[in-house]
């Protein structure tokens with residue numbers, strides 16, 4: 433199939449190839465799934481997201497849900513660690529309206545208060561494809577990338593809000609239901625603060641990225657509670673936690689950094705909850721074949737996030753018709769900011785997959801092939817509190833700024 437598509441691509445004008453590119457990507461995604469059960473679980477969502485573009489067809493988007501609500505009239509204390517998380521979550525509630533410095537003036541075109549820093553993007557790489565932006569255009573472009581990134585965070589948070597509600601219904605642990613209710617509240621607050629930031633400070637909202645839609649669609653419509661957990665609490669939350677951390681490190685804008693600091697503390701609990709719920713379930717309750725299916729599924733979703741989260745919505749706005757989608761991917765892949773995102777995201781996700789038993793020897797070769805095994809030995813969520821995470825990010829930030837200052841001095845000398 434790959435060969436025929438390549439031959440077809442050579443025969444077609446560039447404009448047509450760019451039109452076909454999203455469909456070719458969808459076909460590539462589906463053909464690379466080796467496990468037919470993963471194809472059955474993700475295939476329909478890939479069609480709805482990447483081919484029919486359901487996330488971009490106006491409101492509302494209806495995703496059918498068919499899980500069972502799990503009641504327990506005996507109200508057992510069945511999971512002490514979840515009970516402890518519930519206690520911590522109650523104590524750490526915060527109010528996004530009164531506790532964040534909304535009076536901060538954010539000037540998106542000013543490099544000192546921009547969401548995305550100067551060195552996020554590789555403008556030199558763009559120039560090799562014949563596009564040279566002046567200073568003002570670069571600032572406007574950075575604003576677009578910042579608004580796109582935060583828009584995807586917001587859409588992901590809406591997914592988390594609805595998924596947390598589903599998970600609260602479906603989870604078999606009673607202590608998990610109580611904890612889950614706090615997560616629903618947390619996610620509502622995240623939707624509130626990200627939306628307010630985009631609306632008041634950036635004044636620009638992008639549509640949901642097709643790949644993010646595929647993942648949300650897949651986990652919302654899957655009837656198995658553990659697949660919802662795996663999709664939302666481990667994959668989306670794990671990657672989001674990394675992405676929030678990367679932006680917290682990169683951005684100089686004080687309101688956004690404060691907002692992210694609060695959100696990261698909540699998200700650390702959410703991922704911790706996902707690991708607790710899945711660790712024993714995967715090791716003790718699932719057959720080897722069911723475990724393998726989940727292992728393959730998470731690998732495909734990790735790839736979906738690693739290779740395909742390419743800000744095509746920004747490309748369509750800025751460079752469609754000027755460079756090809758393949759050239760845009762090349763520019764994005766070379767951007768230091770995207771590399772930083774990938775680093776922090778996967779250093780958070782991979783240790784959690786190990787912790788819940790979804791990184792057996794069988795799949796490690798595949799992770800190695802795509803360069804993700806280097807994160808294997810990192811700390812998993814139960815060993816890392818939100819405070820520890822922020823302290824780690826701050827320490828890395830100071831080290832990075834120190835290196836930059838030193839480099840500046842050497843260059844000046």
Ligand SMILES: [Fe+2]
Pocket residue numbers: 589592618619622699
């Ligand atoms: Fe969230």
Ligand SMILES: [Fe+2]
Pocket residue numbers: 592619669698699702
């Ligand atoms: Fe969350």
